[in-house]
Amino acid sequence: MASTLVKKYFREDTLPHIWCPGCGNGIVTRAIVKAIDSLGLDKDDVCIVSGIGCSSRAPGYLDFNTLHTTHGRALAFATGVKMANPKLNVIVVTGDGDSSAIGGNHLIHACRRNIDITTIVFNNNIYGMTGGQYSPTTPTGDKGTTAPYGNLDANFDLCELTKGAGASYIARGTAYAAKQLEKYIADGIKNKGFSFIEAITACPTYYGRKNKKGSAVDMLQTVKESAVMDKAWDKLTEEQKEGKFKIGKFHDVKKPEYTEQYGKLIESFNKGED
Amino acid sequence: MATTTTVGLKSHTVEDKWCKGCGICVAFCPKNVLELENEIVVVKRLEDCIQCGQCELRCPDFAIWLGGK
Ligand SMILES: Cc1ncc(C[n+]2csc(CCOP(=O)(O)OP(=O)(O)O)c2C)c(N)n1
Ligand code: SF4
Ligand code: SF4
Ligand code: SF4
Ligand SMILES: [Mg+2]
Numbered sequence: 283m284a285s286t287l288v289k290k291y292f293r294e295d296t297l298p299h300i301w302c303p304g305c306g307n308g309i310v311t312r313a314i315v316k317a318i319d320s321l322g323l324d325k326d327d328v329c330i331v332s333g334i335g336c337s338s339r340a341p342g343y344l345d346f347n348t349l350h351t352t353h354g355r356a357l358a359f360a361t362g363v364k365m366a367n368p369k370l371n372v373i374v375v376t377g378d379g380d381s382s383a384i385g386g387n388h389l390i391h392a393c394r395r396n397i398d399i400t401t402i403v404f405n406n407n408i409y410g411m412t413g414g415q416y417s418p419t420t421p422t423g424d425k426g427t428t429a430p431y432g433n434l435d436a437n438f439d440l441c442e443l444t445k446g447a448g449a450s451y452i453a454r455g456t457a458y459a460a461k462q463l464e465k466y467i468a469d470g471i472k473n474k475g476f477s478f479i480e481a482i483t484a485c486p487t488y489y490g491r492k493n494k495k496g497s498a499v500d501m502l503q504t505v506k507e508s509a510v511m512d513k514a515w516d517k518l519t520e521e522q523k524e525g526k527f528k529i530g531k532f533h534d535v536k537k538p539e540y541t542e543q544y545g546k547l548i549e550s551f552n553k554g555e556d
Numbered sequence: 557m558a559t560t561t562t563v564g565l566k567s568h569t570v571e572d573k574w575c576k577g578c579g580i581c582v583a584f585c586p587k588n589v590l591e592l593e594n595e596i597v598v599v600k601r602l603e604d605c606i607q608c609g610q611c612e613l614r615c616p617d618f619a620i621w622l623g624g625k
Contacts, residue, residue, distance in 0.1 A: 283558030283571050285612070285621035297574060298617055304578030308616030460613050499583040502614070 291315045291325070296343050301336060304498020306457035306483030306505075310404050311340045313460045313481070314373065317467035318346075328371045331360040333385060335377035336411045336485070337404035354384030357392045360399050368541040371471055374401040378419040379409045382438055386418070393447035393476050397540035400470040400477040403440060406485035414488030425492045440480050445533050450475035452533035457483040458506040459529070466531060475539045482509065482527065560624045561599040566607060567624050568599045574619035581611035581620055590620075 284294050292315070301307045318328060328346040332338035334353035341348035347370070351359040356374045364372045381389050381403050392399060408426060409415040416426030416433045419440065423432045441452050451473035455463030463481055470477030484490065484501035495501050510518065512530030560569045577595030587604045590597050590611060597620060599605075612621045 283569065285569075285618065285623070287621075288618050292618070298576070298619075301616065303576035303616075304580055305616055308618065309614050312613075312618065458614070498578045498616075499580055502580060503583070 287312075287315065287319065291319065291345055292343055293345050299343055300339065302485075302487045304484075304486050304501075305336070305410075306406065306481075306485075306502070307337050307340065307404055309457040309460050310337075310402070310463065310481045310483055311343065311375075313455075313457075313464040314340075314375070314402060314467055315344065316464045317471060318371075318373075320464065320468050321471060323371055323471075327369070328373065329360075329363050329367075330373045330375060331356050331363060332375040333377070333380035334411070335380045335404075335409070337377040337406070338375060338380055340375045340404075354380055354386075355388065356380065357385060357388040357399070357401065361388075361392060361395075361397060364397055364399055364541055365544070368398070368545065372399045373471065374399055376401060376403055377410070377417075378403060378405045378407060378440070379415075379417040382418045382440060382443070389444065390447040393444050393449040393478070395540040396448055396450050396475040396537055398474055398476070398542075400467065400473075400479070402467060402470075402479045402481055404483050405440065405480050406483050406489055407437075408485050408489035408492075410485045410488055414485075414492055420489075424489075426489075427492070441478070441532050444476075444478040448476070448537075449478045449533065450535050450537055451477035451531075453478075453531040454480040454482065454527075454529045456505050456509050456529060457481060458502050459509065462529075469531070469534075473534070474542075475537060482529070561602050562624075563602040563605075566602055566605055567622075568602060568605070568611075569621055569624060570597055570599065571619045572596045574617045575615075576617055576619075578616060580614050580616065584610055584614055586610065 330341040331349040333356035415428040453466035486498040515528040558571045582590045
């Protein structure tokens with residue numbers, strides 16, 4: 283048996299999903315579905331594209347047009363889908379590794395083009411699927427199987443990265459504040475341009491164990507306590523910011539969208555202009 | 557099997573085939589309505605429930621929801 287929401291939007295026979303007990307991926311996936319539901323979109327007008335990773339398995343459970351592609355390449359496939367059928371609401375589900383390590387180049391160029399795709403990164407600060415290697419968002423000093431003495435690299439701030447690269451809508455929410463996350467995703471889908479939503483979530487099995495972060499409940503509690511709304515953030519001292527991160531809608535601007543520009547070009551050819 | 561608990565106008569359903577016993581709904585319920593028994597959630601004190609929906613909102617497994625089957 284399932285709730286009305288699950289019956290309507292999930293491939294019920296694929297459940298229970300494979301994610302570990304308490305993994306935040308299910309919470310974020312539900313927020314995406316609720317966002318789509320709140321916009322009243324027809325299921326056939328939505329295409330959800332993912333790469334490879336625990337998070338990238340989400341579309342498999344969802345009853346929309348779905349595309350599970352190769353590691354890091356979700357945005358390349360999604361760009362193709364959107365160019366072929368600009369009317370589709372194209373949503374990319376990706377992990378921190380999928381989107382910013384192997385797929386980092388696709389991410390910055392999708393931002394630069396401001397193509398009308400909504401990307402939701404499930405940021406669990408680790409490669410979950412492959413057993414806990416550190417990713418570009420693993421905080422400096424934190425451990426992974428490939429960083430047993432602590433990660434030396436500086437970690438990406440994905441919202442700053444995508445802002446610099448040209449995305450038109452950018453927000454960061456959390457698996458704890460799932461209602462707020464749902465709103466950011468809905469606003470991202472409504473935005474005509476590239477929307478980037480970072481969902482801070484928790485991998486209790488690998489990141490949690492490697493870094494002694496406690497149970498799934500403890501980790502969600504930590505997410506709750508560490509997230510600070512952007513307005514309050516600006517009032518904190520550097521010391522108070524230690525171990526915390528900012529959430530909120532960071533960027534929302536209008537600028538030319540790629541498929542629209544492309545459509546105009548085609549139209550000019552059809553009119554016989556050069 | 558899905559079990560619906562009803563008290564007055566309120567009901568809650570749990571699909572125990574999907575519940576993984578993570579305890580998230582139990583921990584974040586503001587009214588202490590839920591408990592784990594043998595690693596499955598049970599709706600213990602539905603009379604205290606304020607129908608806030610936080611359990612359904614954060615269950616990573618879609619295993620608990622407000623309303624009937
Ligand atoms: C081309 C290629 N390289 C490497 C892998 C192995 N691999 C699978 S998932 C993954 C990382 C996943 O991390 P992330 O994107 O953060 O997703 P998560 O599992 O944490 O949700 C890697 C390296 C692969 N499948 N394909
Ligand atoms: S390994 Fe981590 S990210 Fe993957 S399902 Fe388990 S808890 Fe979730
Ligand atoms: S609806 Fe709210 S009060 Fe009722 S059981 Fe769920 S979390 Fe607790
Ligand atoms: S949050 Fe969901 S999976 Fe976790 S104990 Fe509650 S009902 Fe079970
Ligand atoms: Mg990850």
